Each structure stands twice: as C-alpha cells, then as structure tokens.
Amino acid sequence: MPIYELKMAFSLHAYYCAEHLGELAARVRELRQPPYGLEVSPHASLDLFFDEILAAPSTEALLLGLYEYAIPAVLRALERVIVDTNRLFDHPTYRICRLTLVELQDVQSYGTNAVGCLVEEGTRRDLQEWVATLDRMLAAAGDLDGKKEPTGEEVARHFSTLPYKYDPVPKRDVRFKDSYNMGVNAEALLFASDVAPFPKLIMLFYKRLREIDVPEMMASILSETSDKPSGYCRYMTRQLWDEARHAMMGEIGLVAMGIDWTDIPIDFTWSLGLNTMLTSKERHALLYTVEHGLMQKKTGKQYEWKVALASANPLAAMIQDYDWADEVLHARIGKDWIVPEIGSQAEALALGEKASSKILANWRKWKEEGLTEHRNWWPEIYRAACQHQGIEPDPKLLAYNTTYENARTDGSVRETAGVRGA
Secondary structure, three states, X not given: OOOHHHHHHHHHHHHHHHHHHHHHHHHHHHOOOOXXXXXXXXXXXXXXXXXXXXXXXXXXXXXHHHHHHHHHHHHHHHHHHHHHOOOOXXXXXXXXXXXXXXXXXXXXXXXXXXXXHHOOHHHHHHOHHHHHHHHHHHHHOOOOOOOOOOOOOOOOOOHHHOOOOOOOOOOOOOOOOOOOOOOOOHHHHHOOOOOOHHHHHHHHHHHHHHOOHHHHHHHHHHHXXXXXXXXXXXXXXXXXHHHHHHHHHHHHHHHXXXXXXXXXXXXXXXXXXHHHHOOHHHHHHHHHHHHHHOOOOOOOHHHHHHHHHHOOOHHHHHHHHHHHXXXXXXXXXXXXXXXXXXXXXXXXXXXXHHHHXXXXXXXXXXXHOOOOOOOOOHHHHHHHHHHHHOOOOOHHHHOOOOOOXXXXXXXXXXXXXXXXXX
C-alpha cells in the first residue's frame, strides 16, 4: 500500500480487528458449551469473498472491497448479535459487541471518506462486475453471519484466480522521494555532546517519521506467520499500530517546527533490507534486539526523552514520553512471543545481531547504480526550522555532513553506539 494515510489507517484498523477478535474469542471460551473451531470458516463462499478482496489488483478495488462490502457485513452481523442478545443474561457478550461496533463504525466512516476521495466514477464502473461478484459470494453464504437464506450459488473466482502473493518491497506514494538516501546520519548528531537540544529535536522528529518502515516490515512478519494464535496477532498488530502512530507523531513534530516533511528523504532501506534478505523469524529477532537496545539509558528512549525535556518543548516531551512507554511494551511483546520461539533471550538477541550483519547498507552501490546521490538535506531543513523559530542557524551545524556510509541499515554507526530505533 503506497499511500501514507492508508498505510497508517490500515495499521489502526488491523489492530482494532485483532483486539476485538481476541475479546470475542475469550468470551466464547467462557460459555458453558462453547462452539469450538472458531478458526474454521463457516462457509466456503466466505473464503472466496475474502480471497477476492485480498487479491484486489489496485488500491481503489481494495478500498471498495473492504469498505463497501467487508466492513459493512461485519457491522450488520454485530448489529444483529446486539439485537438478539439478552442484555442481562449475556451482558458480557452484549458489551463486547457494542464496543466493537463503535470502533468498527469509525473504521467504516474513515473508509467511506477514503473511497470518496480516491475512487473515481470511471474506476467504479470498471469494477462493477467484480463488486457484483462480492455481493453474490456473500449471498451464497447467507451474509457474513449466515442469518439470511443462502442462495447456495457456486460463484467463480474473479481476481483470486491468481493466488495473492505478498510483495515484500515497501511501496510509498510520490511525497516520499529519494528513498535510498542515507546522506544524513541522525544518530551521530543526536548523540553529539556539543549540540544543543533544538537541532536534536529535528533529528528526533525525523527519526519518529522514519518509523514508517517498522509497520512496513512488521506487515511482512504477520503475512508470513499466519499459523500463529490470535494472541500473537493481537499484540503484533498493537505494536504495528504503535509504530505507525510514532511516524505520525514525527510528522506532527516536524510541521510544528515549520518544516515541510516532504522535503526530507525518508529512506526505506531498513524495511527493504529486512523484508527481502531475512526470514520472518530473523526479522522478528532483529526487531526484538532493537527494542531491547532501546531500553539502555545512555542511547535509548530515556536519552531521547531527556533531550525533549531539555528543549523545553512540551510537544516534544509528550511525543517522547508516549514513544518511550510504547517501546517498553514492545520489548515485552518480543520477550513474550519471539524469545520462547527461539529458546532464550540470549539466543534471540544473538539471532538478531546475526541477522543485522546480513543487511549491511549498500551505500556505495546505491549511489553507483544511480538510485540516490545521498544528498545532504540537513542544512536546508535546519535553516527552515531556525527561521520558523526566529533564530540564527549555527554555522557549525549548517556544515554537518555525517552520512550512513559506514553504518548498518539498522543505523548502528560503527564509530558510535548510535542505534536506529523503532
């Protein structure tokens, strides 16, 4: 998904779905005679329905499938459960469905607006046959919850005749330029003892926005580990959404400093390297290794929070406060899920370090191949922030030109202890 806003929204919507699925499954297990086999689809036509949406060949088709067919079907099912449930006898179920309905109505509202913005009438007409197929698939199953009379029609596949295949290469929209650019080393400036807090804030907010690559990478883990229990999906999508939030926090911080974030090349080399060069287990181990490292006082989240406090910028302090709290949870998520799978914490960290060594940045190769010039964007961005603040830029900082040429793609500069944090 290339569009930034949709990438962020899908992260939130995935988290909502995983969270409420977990709540509903837990409630079912509380019942005296619970129906087993919740992971089994109740009707083959529903499998076809979701296969079709997954195989949607364009952003517009995906939006129509999700927000005009899938989510409305879920809403109808929830509304029927709420009506049919005795609010006294089965209040826990009623409450879960009611709260789920509220958040999925928010999802639907967003989706309706997204369709209105991105799907033109001509595109809708071109997809008319396909969306009619989605309707027939739902009807064949008696709707998503089977409460209507099934038509029993055997509907042929449309787009899903070619099975969906996850594309590990991150996609971004036109606002993200020069995606291989690693010409400005954020950590080297951030950890420099002779640099004031104000310029460090720019790098902090840049690092937060750069976290767009974490959900891009985590999506690949989730896509390739479909055999995991619902609890795994619940916590991994929570982390995925948190990382998307961090990117938006960075965007807000940069805008507040008078910086047009689209003037900054936000590289995707980290998610590209992990997605295309590592297994899902190696990716998760490396993610855990990064999160574990962020708990260090001198170079981790506590340090970033202190930088924010020293800047006397309330917005920065708030962003780093919540960012730090999230990362503590993320380290625990890794400890709860990937560490037991590998064996021990030491083994997980060792695998993460080994995986990191596989994705050394191809800094020179990317430049030689014409993918980037590794342009130093720092002076213009620093100057814009100073102008917005009404201060003169420091000539020494205007001359800052440390790159990632000697760094790994996780940002660990060999000459420093800098860590490219999630």
